[in-house]
Amino acid sequence: MAMTLYGAPLSPFVRKVELCLRLKGIECARNPVTPFALPEGYEHINPLKRIPALGVDGRYLADSAVICHFLEDLYPEPELIPADPWLKARTGWLEKFADYELAPAITATAFRHRVVLKSMGTPYDEPAITTALAERAPPLYGYLEEQLDGRAFLIGDRLSLADIAVVSQFMNAAFGGEFPAVERWPQLARYLGNHLASEPFAGVFAAHRQLVDKMLARSH
Ligand SMILES: N[C@@H](CCC(=O)N[C@@H](CS)C(=O)NCC(=O)O)C(=O)O
Numbered sequence: 255m256a257m258t259l260y261g262a263p264l265s266p267f268v269r270k271v272e273l274c275l276r277l278k279g280i281e282c283a284r285n286p287v288t289p290f291a292l293p294e295g296y297e298h299i300n301p302l303k304r305i306p307a308l309g310v311d312g313r314y315l316a317d318s319a320v321i322c323h324f325l326e327d328l329y330p331e332p333e334l335i336p337a338d339p340w341l342k343a344r345t346g347w348l349e350k351f352a353d354y355e356l357a358p359a360i361t362a363t364a365f366r367h368r369v370v371l372k373s374m375g376t377p378y379d380e381p382a383i384t385t386a387l388a389e390r391a392p393p394l395y396g397y398l399e400e401q402l403d404g405r406a407f408l409i410g411d412r413l414s415l416a417d418i419a420v421v422s423q424f425m426n427a428a429f430g431g432e433f434p435a436v437e438r439w440p441q442l443a444r445y446l447g448n449h450l451a452s453e454p455f456a457g458v459f460a461a462h463r464q465l466v467d468k469m470l471a472r473s474h
Contacts, residue, residue: 255328257282260296261305262289264429264462266361266422267318267353268306273418273454274322278329285309319349322415334415345409348401348416351394356423359390364430373469387432395439402441406448413454421449425459429466 259275259282261268275282287293292303300307300316307314308321315321326335335345363386367378398420401408408416424446427433436443449455 256309256311258285258309259283260285260287260299260307260309262286264426264465265305266357266426267304269422269425269458269462270318270415270418271306271308271321271325273422273458274325274334274415277332277334277413277454278325280325280329282308318419319346319353322349322418326415334413334418336409336414341409341414345414345416348408349419351397352416352419352423355394356420356427359394360387360427360432361423361430363387363390364432365426366430368430369426369466369469373473375473391432391434392438395434395442398445399439399442402445404441406445417449421446421455425450425455425462428459429463 257280259268259271261271263269263272263286274280287296287305289303289305296307297303299309299314302316304316306318306321307316308324310324315324323335326333336342363383367380367383371378398408405411407413408420424433428450434442434446450459
């Protein structure tokens with residue numbers, strides 16, 4: 255089976271798929287397209303014109319969750335989505351929470367404005383971003399704080415797609431200067447600190463920070 259991943263490395267959604275591919279040792283070609291310069295005909299790959307997409311023997315899948323679940327079915331080891339129905343559903347929920355709640359609240363604010371727009375020299379409204387983060391992030395952080403309940407992983411006692419989805423969004427937020435305060439959300443801050451400093455996240459975090467630094471340096 256010949257696979258190609260379409261997408262730019264700094265997308266938290268592409269990073270989710272990258273981490274699944276890497277953890278499962280799946281061979282896959284890369285086509286580093288960005289939403290700003292999509293190749294002609296990309297709408298036939300993903301009509302929403304978003305990244306990531308996965309080419310599989312000339313057919314295409316869109317959406318990071320769909321792709322990660324497909325990879326899990328094809329390559330069940332190591333297990334990133336538990337088989338137990340309750341834990342599987344909880345993993346799906348926390349992945350959705352990351353993709354559809356954390357992403358607009360912390361990635362589309364902190365990362366998009368303070369990194370993407372800034373690097374392109376596009377003016378952005380910093381007070382509006384600070385206010386949006388202050389309003390939208392705390393309830394989400396509070397919920398994750400409750401879910402952790404003293405554990406090192408969101409689901410059970412091992413890494414799952416829930417951790418991959420959540421930590422991926424927080425990497426982008428961190429590049430945009432957003433991180434939960436340890437005094438207010440101690441479990442979440444420690445959970446993120448520990449994962450960002452250990453594999454499979456640490457190497458990706460360091461490499462992607464270098465990309466961000468280069469983007470911002472070029473814009474000066
Ligand atoms: N739910 C989608 C979200 C993908 C997404 O929003 N990707 C962003 C890049 S981080 C994108 O392509 N944005 C371009 C656009 O929305 O036009 C997924 O999980 O793949």
